[in-house]
Amino acid sequence: xxxxxxxxxxxxxxxxxxxxxxxxxxxxxxxxxxxxxxxxxxxxxxxxxxxxxxxxxxxxxxxxxxxxxxxxxxxxxxxxxxxxxxxxxxxxxxxxxxxxxxxxxxxxxxxxxxxxxxxxxxxxxxxxxxxxxxxxxxxxxxxxxxxxxxxxxxxxxxxxxxxxxxxxxxxxxxxxxxxxxxxxxxxxxxxxxxxxxxxxxxxxxxxxxxxxxxxxxxxxxxxxxxxxxxxxxxxxxxxxxxxxxxxxxxxxxxxxxxxxxxxxxxxxxxxxxxxxxxxxxxxxxxxxxxxxxxxxxxxxxxxxxxxxxxxxxxx
Amino acid sequence: xxxxxxxxxxxxxxxxxxxxxxxxxxxxxxxxxxxxxxxxxxxxxxxxxxxxxxxxxxxxxxxxxxxxxxxxxxxxxxxxxxxxxxxxxxxxxxxxxxxxxxxxxxxxxxxxxxxxxxxxxxxxxxxxxxxxxxxxxxxxxxxxxxxxxxxxxxxxxxxxxxxxxxxxxxxxxxxxxxxxxxxxxxxxxxxxxxxxxxxxxxxxxxxxxxxxxxxxxxxxxxxxxxxxxxxxxxxxxxxxxxxxxxxxxxxxxxxxxxxxxxxxxxxxxxxxxxxxxxxxxxxxxxxxxxxxxxxxx
Numbered sequence: 001x002x003x004x005x006x007x008x009x010x011x012x013x014x015x016x017x018x019x020x021x022x023x024x025x026x027x028x029x030x031x032x033x034x035x036x037x038x039x040x041x042x043x044x045x046x047x048x049x050x051x052x053x054x055x056x057x058x059x060x061x062x063x064x065x066x067x068x069x070x071x072x073x074x075x076x077x078x079x080x081x082x083x084x085x086x087x088x089x090x091x092x093x094x095x096x097x098x099x100x101x102x103x104x105x106x107x108x109x110x111x112x113x114x115x116x117x118x119x120x121x122x123x124x125x126x127x128x129x130x131x132x133x134x135x136x137x138x139x140x141x142x143x144x145x146x147x148x149x150x151x152x153x154x155x156x157x158x159x160x161x162x163x164x165x166x167x168x169x170x171x172x173x174x175x176x177x178x179x180x181x182x183x184x185x186x187x188x189x190x191x192x193x194x195x196x197x198x199x200x201x202x203x204x205x206x207x208x209x210x211x212x213x214x215x216x217x218x219x220x221x222x223x224x225x226x227x228x229x230x231x232x233x234x235x236x237x238x239x240x241x242x243x244x245x246x247x248x249x250x251x252x253x254x255x256x257x258x259x260x261x262x263x264x265x266x267x268x269x270x271x272x273x274x275x276x277x278x279x280x281x282x283x284x285x286x287x288x289x290x291x292x293x294x295x296x297x298x299x300x301x302x303x304x305x306x307x308x309x310x311x312x313x314x315x
Numbered sequence: 316x317x318x319x320x321x322x323x324x325x326x327x328x329x330x331x332x333x334x335x336x337x338x339x340x341x342x343x344x345x346x347x348x349x350x351x352x353x354x355x356x357x358x359x360x361x362x363x364x365x366x367x368x369x370x371x372x373x374x375x376x377x378x379x380x381x382x383x384x385x386x387x388x389x390x391x392x393x394x395x396x397x398x399x400x401x402x403x404x405x406x407x408x409x410x411x412x413x414x415x416x417x418x419x420x421x422x423x424x425x426x427x428x429x430x431x432x433x434x435x436x437x438x439x440x441x442x443x444x445x446x447x448x449x450x451x452x453x454x455x456x457x458x459x460x461x462x463x464x465x466x467x468x469x470x471x472x473x474x475x476x477x478x479x480x481x482x483x484x485x486x487x488x489x490x491x492x493x494x495x496x497x498x499x500x501x502x503x504x505x506x507x508x509x510x511x512x513x514x515x516x517x518x519x520x521x522x523x524x525x526x527x528x529x530x531x532x533x534x535x536x537x538x539x540x541x542x543x544x545x546x547x548x549x550x551x552x553x554x555x556x557x558x559x560x561x562x563x564x565x566x567x568x569x570x571x572x573x574x575x576x577x578x579x580x581x582x583x584x585x586x587x588x589x590x591x592x593x594x595x596x597x598x599x600x601x602x603x604x605x606x607x608x609x610x611x612x
Contacts, residue, residue, distance in 0.1 A: 023550075030547040030570070033320045052594035054565050057587050061543045061551035066367040068543070072550045075565055075594070212586070220369050273544040274360060274369045276413065277323060 235262025252285020358545025434515025
């Protein structure tokens with residue numbers, strides 16, 4: 001038996017539930033050296049901005065137990081180069097291109113959504129809300145439900161109606177379910193969670209922060225339980241809202257956990273740095289896990305952990 | 316390009332040995348050995364399959380041999396948990412390795428005089444380079460430096476492969492007391508060097524580049540910036556590098572380097588985002604011209 005791996009997140013249909021997490025797959029070319037990127041559900045790009053961006057000074061990354069701290073600062077070529085070079089390349093390889101966008105205000109996000117809607121082949125727009133709001137001294141949009149709603153509303157208004165818009169949420173908020181609800185009410189077709197968790201490490205030899213500038217975003221298996229709780233709680237509160245789960249996914253079993261918690265698809269992030277083939281390996285392991293459990297359709301497992309004990313999950 | 320793309324493999328360890336103050340591991344990795352060109356590196360996963368250490372460790376390839384279908388040797392010093400784990404590997408253990416990665420040293424078309432400068436185990440990638448240059452009929456002179464005698468790497472091989480080999484140590488315990496740049500000028504003059512290749516810490520590369528400029532000869536440097544993935548996705552190993560168009564970009568050492576033309580690296584600005592770098596804070600796109608596609612990194 002070969003399990004049916006197709007999933008549907010609202011209007012977003014994917015051949016399988018494994019994708020890359022934003023900012024972890026380069027332009028797609030880097031990973032295509034190791035596997036056929038058309039084989040995974042989608043390639044989520046690193047966050048695209050209107051202008052080229054140099055990012056933050058080095059050191060940008062530090063290793064922590066089962067995790068990694070980073071503060072890359074959204075280095076990227078800007079929308080122009082992305083549309084001319086990166087997007088056509090992804091499409092030419094048969095990849096489903098989901099585009100993460102980031103800006104300094106709702107206007108920039110809207111402009112990005114408009115530009116992406118004019119280009120053919122964008123499967124989904126993911127709104128990176130963990131970007132500094134220039135109007136409010138760099139506070140992240142994700143940390144203020146009103147600001148987040150403004151951004152989501154702006155993107156949804158400008159994006160072509162057939163392109164699903166997913167809001168990417170940060171776990172560093174007092175009321176994640178409330179934020180999720182606000183984003184959905186503002187027009188988000190789905191949610192991507194979680195972004196990195198704020199953290200820090202200090203180099204005891206240099207006696208300086210391990211990542212330039214101080215705190216950074218923690219990712220990797222260290223944050224998986226946090227991410228899983230976020231997905232579980234949001235799915236419980238908003239069971240109809242499609243969720244892409246991410247945060248420390250390293251194996252097929254990890255991906256399965258997220259599906260059971262309520263994610264309709266799963267993104268692999270930091271694990272890619274460790275293993276550039278991680279996405280296809282996770283996919284293979286997930287398929288194997290389904291076979292071992294006699295599950296015919298992966299979609300039947302989504303949210304299964306919420307069901308009463310003993311309830312059937314096979315379908 | 317596809318012929319040169321890196322491969323990921325589970326490579327059996329052939330030998331682990333102590334070389335001077337360093338450890339050297341040789342693995343059986345035919346796919347990497349056959350693609351290798353001098354200056355390229357490998358990225359090694361450490362800690363085993365369920366490791367809590369997620370970042371790959373990057374090491375310059377020191378030697379490749381045709382034995383067992385192709386072997387690769389790399390050199391390291393124990394500096395943390397990852398390298399400590401590597402030092403404990405034994406023959407037949409498997410290592411998850413990706414390579415060859417990065418841009419190799421460009422080789423001169425003509426048989427010119429080349430001086431190769433290494434600091435500490437930054438000397439490692441210079442040996443395959445020396446062999447490649449010799450095969451092209453180039454004269455090779457080596458200048459190797461370290462803090463003290465124990466850290467000078469490959470002194471015996473250096474004397475064998477090079478026309479002249481000069482050693483410097485900070486404490487004077489071996490060769491000339493001082494830094495490689497204290498000896499390099501004389502070597503360039505004596506050997507009538509046409510080009511410099513250098514690998515080592517940033518401050519050394521900066522000095523070597525300045526010295527080469529004073530002698531009006533080109534210099535290729537291989538930077539030792541810390542990397543997390545080695546494959547170009549993590550964006551952590553960036554250095555400010557001036558492009559052929561005069562624009563500074565935050566270049567990834569792993570895929571845009573590790574070898575750069577010395578005068579293109581903005582050594583004084585390493586660890587910062589120069590204000591005039593493409594996409595730096597306050598940087599403005601010049602929209603009023605028909606500019607070619609530009610990008611950061």
